[in-house]
Amino acid sequence: MSKILAFTRFSVRDLLVTAGPTVFLIAAVCLVAYWLVDPAPPHHVSLATGQENSAYEEFGKKYATLLAQHDIKVALKPSLGSQENLQRLNQGTVDIAFVQSGSTEQAEAERRGLISLGSLFTEPVWLFLREDKNITQLTQLKGKKINLGPPGTGVPRLFKQVLAVNNVEENELSIGALENTPATVALLDGSIDGLVFSSAPEAPLIQMLLQTPGIKLFDFAQAEAYTRRLPFLTHVTLPRGIVDLGRDLPAQDYQLIAPTATLVARADLHPALIDLFVQAAGQIHGGTGWFQQQGQFPSARYTEIPVAREAAKFYKDGAPMLQRYMSFWLANFFDRMWVLVVALGALILPLSKVVPPLYVWRIRSRVYRWYGQLRTVEQALEEAPEGRRAEIYAAQLLRLNEIEEMVNQISIPLSFADGLYGLRSHINFVRQRVLSLTQAMAPTGEPA
Structure with a gap:
């Protein structure tokens, strides 16, 4: 039988x-294709932020929280600011960073292998002065003690360009290099006459100084002219009462000049992480704000650094179709396994x-x-x-x-x-x- x-x-x-x-x-071909396509992004990524109590620090925490929902750990790397972040990207010590527009040029960014994930928000130039200093023109800063912060912040480079178009030499005023928090203390105790920030209004120090008696904000009445002379700047208006409607703070509209904050990464950053960061940027920066309308940011505009292909696709078509119906990891696997x-x-x-x-x-x-x-x-x-x-x-x-x-x-x-x-x-x-x-x-x- x-x-x-x-x-x-x-x-x-x-x-x-x-x-x-x-x-x-x-099976061998599948393994080779899997290795070449690299469908699984790393679970760790480093993000260079900014100083303590800065907008970069606050936004960095929000990115870390959102990406943690997809089992991606974002290691936040504090820094002095935009210029130091740019240096770290060039050195390869971080994967992604906040960088201010005007910090580099397109040819240099391409040579260094940097890509933009889009502009995120405007960073107005905040010139806070003691109220007893009757200053209405930047030429009146001659002889005054003005803190611009450490060189790594990017503010000294930016504000010196602003001074230059006013025919003011940097050696005509006393420039300080204190970090944001000690500089704020120095302004409040009268050790300096003024300080310059370039930050989103969400920064705690900005919020505090806008409501501090005896401290006033400089009004860039010629803001539109600045944008013509320095193309990386935009003209924004701080509306009357936006800080506190009940107390009518500020009591008038203020004209400000503002570069934009950009999320910049190295060109070898995994494409799936680019997708994830851009989607997180949409959640964090996509709403209305003091200087922006609904949906104005994030954007592929306002950046001199070439925009990553994945980011440009997101701004045009939205999130990848599979990620609308599947978890990030599963959608990423199928999306990248077409090869x-x-x-x-x-x-x-x-x-x-x-x-x-x-x-x-x-x-x-x-x-x-x-x-x-x-x-x-x-x-x-x-x-x-x-x-x-x-x-x-x-x-x-x-x-x-x-x-x-x-x-x-x-x-x-x-x-x-x-x-x-x-x-x-x-x-x-x-x-x-x-x-x-x-x-x-x-x-x-x-x-x-």
Whole structure:
């Protein structure tokens, strides 16, 4: 019964042996494609932010919170500000950073391998002065103690450009390099006459100084002219009462000049992380604000650094379709595995036409190889010398019996049974020939 079952069942073993190399090849191609496409982004990324109590620090925390929902840990790296962040990107010590517009040029950014994920918000130039200093023009800052912050903030470079278009030399005023918090303390105690920030209004120090008695904000009445002379600046208005409507703070509209904050990354940042950061930027910066309308930011505009392809696609079409219906990791896997799908299709289609003939050949070869043995027997019969024919014929009969015994042990699927029965009939045909030759050699009786 076991032999019958073995004879009738499908030959899984032969199929595995035949398809094995093909399966191995496909698996190897899948592994290579998986490695080349790199579908899984890293779980850790470093983000250079800014000083303590700065808008960069506050926004950095929001990015870390949103990306943590997708199991991405964002390591926040405090810094002095935009210029230091740019240096860290160039050195490769951080993956992504907040950088102020005007901090570099397009050719330099391309040479350094930097990409923009879009502009995020405006960073007005806030010049806070002691109220007892009656200053309405920047030319009146000559001889005054003005803190611009450390060089790494980017503010000294920016404000010196602003002074230059007013024909004010930096050596005509006393420039301080204190960080934001100690500079604020110095302004409040009268140690300095003024300080300059360039930050989003969400920064705690900005909020405090706008409501501090004895401190006033400088009004850039010529803001529109500044944007013509310095193209990376935009003209924004701080509306009356925006700080506190009940107390009417501020008591007038203030004209301000503002660069924009940009999210900048190294060109080798994983594309999936770019998608994730840009989507997070939409949630964090997409609403209304003191200086922006709904949906104005984030944007591919207002940046001199080339915008990443993934970011530009997001600003044009929105989030990737799969991420609208799947988790980030699953959507990213399918979205980035199209190369693997193409490779599989290129292999499976032709190989699917090769494997079946190989399987048929392997099964039939179990039968066909015995025809070589039959041919050997026939050659022995044809070449037998006359004096040894009886001996050779007897030996070949034994050999045919052995062949038949081994053929009877062959197990093949029923669909190939015709070949097996054909072989057995051919064995019997050769046996009959040997018997005929043997009988022909037998001596005949003498006539009576």
